[in-house]
Amino acid sequence: MLRFGSGLVLLGLAACGTEAEVPLGTGPAVDATNEPFEFQGVQYATRGEWAEAGHRCGSELTPIEIDAIEKRLARDGVFAAKDKKAGGGGGGVVVAGGVINVYYHVIHSGTSGDSTSAEVQDQVDVLNAAYAGTGWSFTLVATDWTDDAAWYAMSPGSVAESAAKAALRQGTADDLNLYSANPAGGYLGWATFPWDYTFDPLDDGVVILTDSIPGGAAVPYNEGDTAVHEVGHWLGLYHSFEGGCSRSGDLVSDTPSEQSAAFGCPVARDTCNGAGVDPITNFMDYTDDYCMFAFTTLQDSRMDSIFGTYRFGK
Template sequence: MRGLYFVVTAIMAGMTSALPANLTGTRRACGTVLSGAKMTAAEEYFNAHKPQIDLSGLSKCISVYWHVISADNTLEGGNIPERQIENSLKVLNGDYRRSGLSFSLAKVDRTVNADWFNNVGPDEVEQTDMKKALRKGGASDLNVYSVGFKSGSGEGLLGYATFPSSYTANAQDDGVVILYSSVPGGTAAPYNLGRTLTHEVGHWVGLYHTFEGGCSVLGDHVLDTPPEASPAFGCPTSRDTCPGGGSDPIHNFMDYSDDSCMEEFTDGQTLRLKAQLATYR
């Protein structure tokens, strides 16, 4: 992920304003807003300031503020029920159980605002207004916004997130924005098992995509994720796009595989996210 402030996970094929109808046959992709040079600067700062102690035993409970943004009071309008939010947290906690992180739902609030639901996206004024009005807590608190991504820079997106290193420069922007129908039981198949939230929270705790940098040595700045030339789609077993290092990490939460294919973080990713949290959150 070449960027410091936010990443965007988008559905590029078959993009229509009819989302969130079933998304079978579409593919994820990621767009960024900052240059590789700024990512390099962020990594240099992180390497200079991260704690020089053993963080393997670090555990942390993160409070989650969930902001349901809907066009109206219907499910189709984005007003997802409490059970889908609770199930999202169950998936999130299960996916991060080996990392020492846990997530506790602090509060759910609901806002009927068709403008925000339809038009929120990276750098859009609607996003700024929404987060200014609703964001709660501090650097260590996770704010999740579920929206419709119908138009503008948000059209067709699955989600986007801020990195830990962006908090000091723009605390108000901190958080994760996801497509409301990507939650467990939603209609955004094959991305409706909750792994969009897991993936975006991965960025929020400082992880890059597994295919970051392609087959280069630095890659995603985690040594035990096999190099990967490009994102994986679907669940292509035994895919191997780089010489050496083994098969591509298609089951990793930070790849682009279908939700049902995602199932793991590596030990190296766990150590990195703990160091990122200790440095920034």
């Protein structure tokens, strides 16, 4: 169950800062979109080809699906998109925030994927660091381990995924169930959206590749930010590049428009007309983990509004 504290203030920290700097100099400022890429033993012609196959994130939506979702949100009086895109940044705002309980399910096959308690806590610590400026925090309340080769290889919408979640899921709509596995097809992760809970509560949660947790083998996606990205979906965010250069884009006006997903860490990339360079450091883009460190003020507002409508107390 979510526990709300007093109102918190979102300060103008990294979440509201420039999108053109590389944090701590931890990696090269390069565009890796067209670079050859090998992932889990499979060779792809380019990083973009790998992502287009759906492997970077299994939570992609079509424009028709997004249009239907936004109409529902409008009917329910939830966060409304601004009329046009802006250039990012923003000052301090008062947010609701709260503590989200985490039920962490380690699904493994023998010794493969068998994370330790310390590794699980490291992943939760990354979530807390990433969301620190938003007022949201995460408390690990339970961890379980399941040795099941079929579940370990689950894919989005599969029988294995349904079986695993039906057996393991705990809590209510405002509790995060996080499953680590080795998804078939090379997925890094996927998540359900808040507005889907009513229709299929057992499916609710986030699935991540075990090797994406801090120190895992999924270089350059092994600092724990896959979970951060997927939890963003679980809280109601779209990809920052959603809608391309259209006026509405990702339905959040302080993430500058972006024609397509970014890979690597292409500092100063600017693919659309209008204010602001591409939001490559935003957790909802596709850049490498070392390049991601930002949520914006209005992404935070959207998460607050959507959570309050579709998760809190449900």
